[in-house]
Amino acid sequence: xxxxxxxxxxxxxxxNIPHHxxxxxxxxxxxxxxxxxxxxxxxxxxxxxxxxxxxxxxxGAPSKPTASCSMRVLDLRPNSNGDPPEIFTNxxxxxxxxxxxxxxxxxxxxxxxxxxxxxxxxxxxxxxxxFGRDFSRYTENKRAVEEKYIGPLVKTVMTRCIHCTRCVxxxxxxxxxxxxxxxxxxxxxxxxTFLEHAMTSELQGNVIDLCPVGALTSRPYAFSARPWELLKxxxxxxxxxxxxxxxxxxxxxxxxxxxxxINDAVNEEWISDKTRFIWDGLRTQRLDYPYLRDxxxxxxxxxxxxxxxxxxxxxxKAGQGTIGAIAGDLATVEEMYALKLLLKSxxxxxxxxxxxxxxxxxxxGRASYIFNPSIAGIEASDALLIIGSNPRLExxxxxxxxxxxxxLGPYPIGVIGExxxxxxxxxxxxxxxxxxxxxxxxxxxxxxxxxxAKKPLFLIGQGALIGKxxxxxxxxxxxxxxxxxxxxxxxxxxxxxxxxxxxxxxxxIGFVPTSGRNAAxxxxxxxxxxLLGADEIDLSAKKGFTVYIGSHxxxxxxxxxxxxxxxxxxxxxxxxxxxxxxxxxxxxACVAPGEAKEDWAIIRALSSVLGHCLPFDSLHSLRxxxxxxxxxxxxxxxxxxxxxxxxxxxxxxxSSVTTCSFTSPVKDxxxxxxxxxxxxxxxxxxSLARNRLAMEVG
Amino acid sequence: xxxxxxxxxxxxxxxxxxxxDNLFWAEKTIARYPEGxxxxxxxxxxxxxxxQEGWVTKASIKYIADxxxxxxxxxxxxxxxxxxxxxxxxGRKAHVQICGTTPCMLRGAENLKAVCRRRIHSExxxxxxxxxxxxxxxxxxGACVNAPMIMIFKDTYEDLTEERxxxxxxxxxxxxxxxxxxxxxxxxxxxxxxxSVSLRxxx
Numbered sequence: 001x002x003x004x005x006x007x008x009x010x011x012x013x014x015x016n017i018p019h020h021x022x023x024x025x026x027x028x029x030x031x032x033x034x035x036x037x038x039x040x041x042x043x044x045x046x047x048x049x050x051x052x053x054x055x056x057x058x059x060g061a062p063s064k065p066t067a068s069c070s071m072r073v074l075d076l077r078p079n080s081n082g083d084p085p086e087i088f089t090n091x092x093x094x095x096x097x098x099x100x101x102x103x104x105x106x107x108x109x110x111x112x113x114x115x116x117x118x119x120x121x122x123x124x125x126x127x128x129x130x131f132g133r134d135f136s137r138y139t140e141n142k143r144a145v146e147e148k149y150i151g152p153l154v155k156t157v158m159t160r161c162i163h164c165t166r167c168v169x170x171x172x173x174x175x176x177x178x179x180x181x182x183x184x185x186x187x188x189x190x191x192x193t194f195l196e197h198a199m200t201s202e203l204q205g206n207v208i209d210l211c212p213v214g215a216l217t218s219r220p221y222a223f224s225a226r227p228w229e230l231l232k233x234x235x236x237x238x239x240x241x242x243x244x245x246x247x248x249x250x251x252x253x254x255x256x257x258x259x260x261x262i263n264d265a266v267n268e269e270w271i272s273d274k275t276r277f278i279w280d281g282l283r284t285q286r287l288d289y290p291y292l293r294d295x296x297x298x299x300x301x302x303x304x305x306x307x308x309x310x311x312x313x314x315x316x317k318a319g320q321g322t323i324g325a326i327a328g329d330l331a332t333v334e335e336m337y338a339l340k341l342l343l344k345s346x347x348x349x350x351x352x353x354x355x356x357x358x359x360x361x362x363x364x365g366r367a368s369y370i371f372n373p374s375i376a377g378i379e380a381s382d383a384l385l386i387i388g389s390n391p392r393l394e395x396x397x398x399x400x401x402x403x404x405x406x407x408l409g410p411y412p413i414g415v416i417g418e419x420x421x422x423x424x425x426x427x428x429x430x431x432x433x434x435x436x437x438x439x440x441x442x443x444x445x446x447x448x449x450x451x452x453a454k455k456p457l458f459l460i461g462q463g464a465l466i467g468k469x470x471x472x473x474x475x476x477x478x479x480x481x482x483x484x485x486x487x488x489x490x491x492x493x494x495x496x497x498x499x500x501x502x503x504x505x506x507x508x509i510g511f512v513p514t515s516g517r518n519a520a521x522x523x524x525x526x527x528x529x530x531l532l533g534a535d536e537i538d539l540s541a542k543k544g545f546t547v548y549i550g551s552h553x554x555x556x557x558x559x560x561x562x563x564x565x566x567x568x569x570x571x572x573x574x575x576x577x578x579x580x581x582x583x584x585x586x587x588x589a590c591v592a593p594g595e596a597k598e599d600w601a602i603i604r605a606l607s608s609v610l611g612h613c614l615p616f617d618s619l620h621s622l623r624x625x626x627x628x629x630x631x632x633x634x635x636x637x638x639x640x641x642x643x644x645x646x647x648x649x650x651x652x653x654x655s656s657v658t659t660c661s662f663t664s665p666v667k668d669x670x671x672x673x674x675x676x677x678x679x680x681x682x683x684x685x686x687s688l689a690r691n692r693l694a695m696e697v698g
Numbered sequence: 699x700x701x702x703x704x705x706x707x708x709x710x711x712x713x714x715x716x717x718x719d720n721l722f723w724a725e726k727t728i729a730r731y732p733e734g735x736x737x738x739x740x741x742x743x744x745x746x747x748x749x750q751e752g753w754v755t756k757a758s759i760k761y762i763a764d765x766x767x768x769x770x771x772x773x774x775x776x777x778x779x780x781x782x783x784x785x786x787x788x789g790r791k792a793h794v795q796i797c798g799t800t801p802c803m804l805r806g807a808e809n810l811k812a813v814c815r816r817r818i819h820s821e822x823x824x825x826x827x828x829x830x831x832x833x834x835x836x837x838x839x840g841a842c843v844n845a846p847m848i849m850i851f852k853d854t855y856e857d858l859t860e861e862r863x864x865x866x867x868x869x870x871x872x873x874x875x876x877x878x879x880x881x882x883x884x885x886x887x888x889x890x891x892x893x894s895v896s897l898r899x900x901x
Contacts, residue, residue: 178768179771181772182775183779190701192771194769194771
């Protein structure tokens with residue numbers, strides 16, 4: 001269809017466009033701006049706000065107002081000579097139409113802008129200013145709508161609703177769960193959930209951004225700031241391994257809210273609720289001073305010098321004993337790199353960034369541990385096998401992309417692992433390695449599906465790679481990929497879905513032990529143990545002196561002998577590599593509280609106390625050194641692709657596996673990292689989700 | 699038009715299920731739609747539930763949404779959109795729907811409404827004390843040549859006078875509705891002229 005081009009005159013300007021374009025697309029191609037409320041690029045077209053009316057002028061007939069979002073150029077009645085009619089977006093008629101539509105919309109819209117959280121960033125406000133009349137002719141009573149409860153995250157003031165139905169379409173089409181609906185009709189139409197149940201989607205926060213008025217606003221952010229007093233910093237999210245593009249809004253040193261940015265390669269323009277509502281966790285449970293464990297086994301506040309002295313004593317005392325380091329899920333590449341160099345100077349390679357003990361290892365090449373087809377590549381694939389993952393909880397935005405792909409056309413999805421509601425339909429194949437072995441032998445109905453597919457995608461979650469069988473499962477899957485033609489020069493369907501933002505970066509710089517040991521061994525054997533924000537690991541077996549460098553008082557800090565307070569992802573600039581292998585950088589939006597410092601600086605200062613001064617004294621020189629060692633960090637926002645040969649050679653080592661079932665490591669979506677566990681909002685969401693689960697089971 | 703909400707929780711029955719006959723009918727109805735388009739059967743099914751229960755209960759909305767495997771909110775949208783679905787109990791013996799659109803109004807629908815206000819309840823969609831009767835004004839029911847008219851359940855009663863409406867209401871209340879002929883109440887057949895008109899005379 002794209003081949004049919006057509007000439008059309010818009011505002012007297014002739015342009016050449018594909019004939020399936022809507023008038024709105026055509027007008028934008030011609031440089032005209034069309035106001036709209038209900039239309040949204042990533043949702044279906046309902047054409048119910050009528051704000052986008054344009055004038056269609058057929059020769060020899062009266063001009064007609066036409067909703068430009070839903071009328072296609074090819075559907076227009078041609079002129080007598082067969083040409084499409086002329087379109088106008090700036091005539092007195094259009095001006096009058098827009099004034100009329102806004103007048104209708106404002107009939108029932110309250111005049112409460114001064115107390116409305118949308119004030120200052122409201123589509124209705126802006127468009128009323130730009131296109132509306134300057135006074136109201138309406139003297140009758142305004143409609144009022146009863147309050148609705150739709151959950152702890154989205155606050156509703158339904159009297160402000162203009163019935164654009166963007167929220168209804170978003171939950172149904174993108175989030176994949178029909179929770180919101182428009183009940184009643186006409187003036188009495190109301191947006192609500194069934195019987196005012198709380199919404200369950202992990203992406204529900206996006207309806208706040210979609211709402212063009214103040215009907216749906218952020219409940220945690222309510223009445224706390226105005227958009228014009230916020231400092232906006234563009235940065236990257238670290239709540240999951242996707243690295244969604246976000247904007248952090250700060251006032252002074254406090255993060256007031258987090259919003260999505262558009263990045264079509266990663267998150268389009270959605271973010272998960274954890275990404276959006278985590279910010280209250282950035283203020284609570286913070287480690288703001290160094291702490292040292294005293295003789296009474298209590299952590300007491302000390303200054304940096306005493307904390308460093310205690311570490312030096314412990315390192316000296318350790319002597320020939322091993323010194324280990326574990327990097328947590330939120331660590332930046334720079335601080336891991338600095339810590340690695342420090343440990344190297346202490347003649348130790350007991351370092352690991354894989355707290356969960358996943359089987360991934362950089363020795364098998366970069367392709368073996370990244371999401372090779374890329375997130376946008378999901379849309380190019382034509383079949384999907386999910387192994388040991390629940391993408392809805394592990395990467396909610398990526399899950400929406402899978403759902404989007406299914407909406408584009410036939411897309412068979414098979415799942416090996418837990419049978420959960422993923423928000424799209426799939427074939428449940430089974431829970432364990434047995435199914436994988438069967439596929440490997442060419443058995444089962446889904447084998448045929450994968451065989452027939454030209455670009456099959458194998459999504460391998462950490463649930464499949466954790467545990468004794470992890471390595472074997474990884475190799476077997478690699479072999480399966482190769483056998484089914486998923487690994488070629490054009491298409492690499494071997495896709496590892498990570499759950500930790502720091503993981504790919506850590507693997508890239510080789511933050512793993514060469515001895516084949518794992519994180520649990522390092523914890524158990526180290527005489528001195530450095531924890532770089534490592535809170536997801538079982539520390540009960542640790543024996544040695546423990547140093548915790550991190551931002552929140554969580555598992556790691558509780559077990560520590562020395563606590564060095566560090567910065568969170570909004571308080572430092574650092575590299576993160578997302579699950580696709582895309583290098584991205586966070587920007588500092590505010591400063592860390594109290595005595596807390598950026599992690600790399602802490603490690604640099606510690607290195608000089610320990611007499612092994614690291615060869616850099618600024619973040620810039622650290623990065624130069626990092627890029628010298630690992631050149632791909634020099635190219636931001638790009639993916640250094642993995643080699644198909646890595647997967648092929650990995651697959652050649654495949655052997656049979658003993659039976660074990662896969663379970664996703666993410667049990668509770670809302671509480672996966674120390675910042676989330678410090679957040680009251682996340683705790684409330686988590687308890688709601690738990691109750692819901694208990695209700696379903698009971 | 700007014701805001702349409704589900705009836706108060708205190709009068710909602712706990713459960714709903716189709717009778718065996720209705721279930722058989724529902725399956726046949728769903729089968730009329732193409733594979734995967736069964737959702738389209740939601741309107742006839744809700745109507746059948748209303749005929750079975752007398753009104754559309756919350757339990758019946760959930761039951762039908764479950765049968766059609768559609769989200770509850772989608773079925774609720776339908777049930778609240780169409781005013782033909784009664785969301786709270788109406789008269790058990792008769793729910794009088796008075797056509798109030800222009801031709802009927804010109805021919806005396808206002809007077810019929812006054813009768814209902816007096817005999818049944820001062821407000822539409824409220825039942826009388828016994829819960830047997832209720833009334834409402836509806837839009838055109840398509841019998842304009844026989845105006846004014848009413849509809850009770852699936853039958854229409856046309857060419858009404860106030861007195862005749864009272865008789866009809868009495869008959870329904872006493873369970874004698876079968877004694878009332880359906881259609882014109884003034885003796886004429888269908889919508890033919892009331893008096894026999896001689897074509898020759900006219901010419």
